[in-house]
Amino acid sequence: MDLTTATWTDVRGLETDLAVVPVGSTEQHGPHAPLGTDVLTAEAVADAGVERVGREVVRSPAIPVGIAEEHRQFPGTMWVSEDTFRDYVGEAVASLASHGFDRVVLVNGHGGNVDALREVGGRLTRDGDAYVVPFTWFEAVGDHSADMGHGGPLETALLRHCDPDSVREDRIEEARAGAADGWGEWTSHTNLAYDAAEFTENGVVGDPNEGDAKRGEELLEGAADALARLLEAVAERDVSRPESR
Template identity: 80%
Template sequence: MNLTDATWTDIRDLETDLAVVPVGSTEQHGPHAPLGTDVLTAEAVADAGLERFDSEVVRAPAIPVGIAEEHRQFPGTMWVSPETFRSYVREAIESLASHGLERVVIVNGHGGNVDAVREIGATVTRAGNAYVVPFTWFEAVGDHSADMGHGGPLETALLRHCEPDLVREDRIDEASAGGAERWGEWVSHTNLAYDSAEFTDNGVVGDPSAGDETRGEELLELAGDELARLLEAVAERDISRPDRR
């Protein structure tokens, strides 16, 4: 059930305690992909997972702004501080828990949110308010994960499958030519760069031309299957906390 479309009485009468919260970012994704890429892909994967899951789940509205100051030199990018993001997402989840939705999966579409959503899950779970786990879709697509860049082949492929009208196909060559091969500037296993503009001229990392619609269909299938599997595990898990040893 989509929370945005439901009434309060619909939610009151549900017999589920499981919810999904998509989380993304509004940030540059090169000259060819929309600023909302991370929100759109998180929502697409969330919906794909719910389609594959047999039981009822509440799908919360997506949280569209994340930890993205590393893209601040590119116009249109929005961000909040890590502290604000953690507080906002945590409190949003706790509001769901107050209505009995005590099992929550965060479906994340942005690399900059990864550490924070894990921390949010731990904080809320240890406080006993809900059981919360994060799921980042591009970490759950098998061998494809090694190709994850930024506005690169994976995100471009998934957009071509889910939101083809938003991909500026006439800019793919430009995106490929101005992009970086990898994220960051590395010496002695240390990333010297804090902002993406330090190592990519146009914001792209990876080759978006390597992400066609067929690959996007496969990515959505893989991520959707893995999310459904996770939802099953969360639904069945004993969420009481261990006793002190």
């Protein structure tokens, strides 16, 4: 059930304790992909995953602003601090848990959120507020994951499949021309760059032209299947905490 379109009386009668929360970011994705790419892709994967589960799942509205200061030089990008993000996500999940939806999967579409979401999940779980697990869709697509850039082949492919009108196809060549081959500037296994503008002219990493709609369909299938398996595991898991040894 989607909380955005449900009424409170619809929700009152639900017997499930399982929920998904899409989490994204509002940030630059090059000249061809929308600022809301990470929200759109997280929502698409969340919805497709929920459809594959043979049980009721509550789907919350997406959290649209994340940890994205590394894109601050590109207009339109929004961000909050890590502390604010952790608190906001944690309190949003706690509000779901207060209504009995206390097994929660955070469906993430932004790499900058990964560490913070793991911390949020650990804190809420250890404190007994809810059992919370983060899931990042582009980490769950098999061999495709190696091609994850930024506004590159994977994100462009998924958008072309799920929301083709959002991709500015007439700017693809511009996106390719200003793209970096990889994320960051590395020496001795250390990334010397803190901001994307240090190594990519237009914010793109990877070749968006390598992400067609067919690949996007494969990505959605793989990510949704993985999410469905995770949801079933979270629903069935014994979430009691181990005793001290």
